[in-house]
Amino acid sequence: MDVRHPLDRYLRTDRLPHIWCPGCGIGIAVSSLLRAIDRRVAEGLFTHDEVAAVSGIGCTARATFYLNFDSAHVIHGRAIPFAIGLKLVRPNLKVIVIGGDGDIAAIGGNHLLHAARRNVDLTVVMVNNMIYGMTGGQVAPTTPPNVYTTTTPSGNYEYAINIVKLLSALNVNYLARASVTHPHILERYLYTALGKEGLAFVEVISPCPEVFGRHIGYRDPVELFKKFKSMIKYEERPSLDKSDITLNLDKEVVIGEFVNSSRESFIKIIDRLGR
Amino acid sequence: MTATSGPGFSLMVEGLSLAIMTETPLVIAYVMRAGPSTGIATKSGQYDVMQVRWAAHGNYEIVAYAPWSVQELYDLTIKSFNVSEALRVPVILLSDAALAHIWERVVIADPGEVIIINRKKPKVSKELYRPFEPEEDLVPPMACFGEGYKVLVESLTHDEKGYYKPSNEVQRKLVWRLVNKVRKNKDMLFDSASYFTEDAEYVVVAYGSTARSAYALVKDLRSSGIKIGLYRPKLLWPVDEEGLIKATYTAKKVFVVENNIGVYVNEVSRILKHREVISIPVIDIEVPTPDAIFEVMREWM
């Protein structure tokens, strides 16, 4: 009997199994995204053929290996500019960018800034595992202070970027933080993001036991998952003051919807002013 | 299409590499300026002839044209688009600051008179389509996003489906196809002009804005009885080796005149191994004058 999962149609199943390590959160992020897409397709907001996925380089970026949409796996940090080009040429498409914190916030940080400033009609999913996963655990701009990584053997000297605070200062229409430890909330935010015009950004806190967990003394996937889960605090409309991530056991990582607005989007502005 | 000069092109190189790998049709109008680095903005030179050939990492063939007039900028722009669409390669239209500032009369063709080549579209069903499966000309038909083909654009070494395959077999096949799709279709690329070369004892090779002065000099020398001619490649990359050999067939000496330290001359020497090839590098932030060129050339004649 040919047993197929209902979401298989969105996957290039001939490429499975995937490369993600046991205990990695990216799979939960991707499956939540697919469920959210499926609900939007069922509603008729867009069709399967009208979805395009773009990613750069990294473990998270490998998602486009498996997504059965028109997709592009491009160069490190440049998923957003590729996606903007695509959206400008094919405004009818639902363009989704998925990538790691390094891909989107480090090498791709400047593109993110200007996409947000322009309120470009993209759904950007940034899986934040606080480390460069694919290359073996180098410090990322999202790595909390003091943490040991392969490039910070004495501990991280730097403050971490708070992407929520950063983007809140720009013109994004939707800004939420979710966590793979709470997949139902994650799916709801992705679903909402997919319904927005303008830039919709979802940060997804995700455990990487293989490299990040090892660095902070949580090599066991279950232990790391539990630690993340215990730190997460859900608030419906959290204030920005609560958005810093420190990873102190006594401090919380707040998830919630930080921005939900309806500013005129980039494509709408272009339509209004004329090409 | 995009347009830039050296500083911008240097930044765009990673994207150029991506375009080569993903076989994305692309035309870059590259207006060379004096470098390195910020050099002299709005001033000219031909320093970047080798950069456009080798800027991207990896091995590949790339196409570059060097116009010498405003009319040719127009004509070669059309050609660049046609080539990039037909072969799915980036094409560089290598201009320079001198040409960019010139005002000249141009004949603009009626839309109906212009030959336009567009990328090949898939001929198979959406289910059977494989985005990197080439046809006999080694170029794969190109489906676009939103047409239902579930295209996968892949920057990693990929098979015909676009799937990453880190193996010798797939790497060799892909790299050689990217190279050979240009080499095997080179007849559609060729473009050059020869002046007074049939009986020439000396042949000047020059391209782009510098060729304008070289042409003036050659005409002057001809009228004083010196058997000299000019070969002007419009296609710089890949090199039209036969064209160069033919145009210099009767020459005792070949002079390569460039507004740089002498870079394309290495290609010419490589191809004309048994011929005396002399580099005439004349750096000028405008266009080298015929006199300045002759001053350097004279001692060899």
Ligand SMILES: Cc1ncc(C[n+]2csc(CCOP(=O)(O)OP(=O)(O)O)c2C)c(N)n1
């Ligand atoms: C220009 C460039 N620099 C560096 C690399 C090497 N590299 C590959 S993935 C990666 C970091 C990935 O980290 P992140 O985006 O956080 O994704 P993750 O693997 O953690 O999901 C780096 C630096 C590259 N491919 N290209």
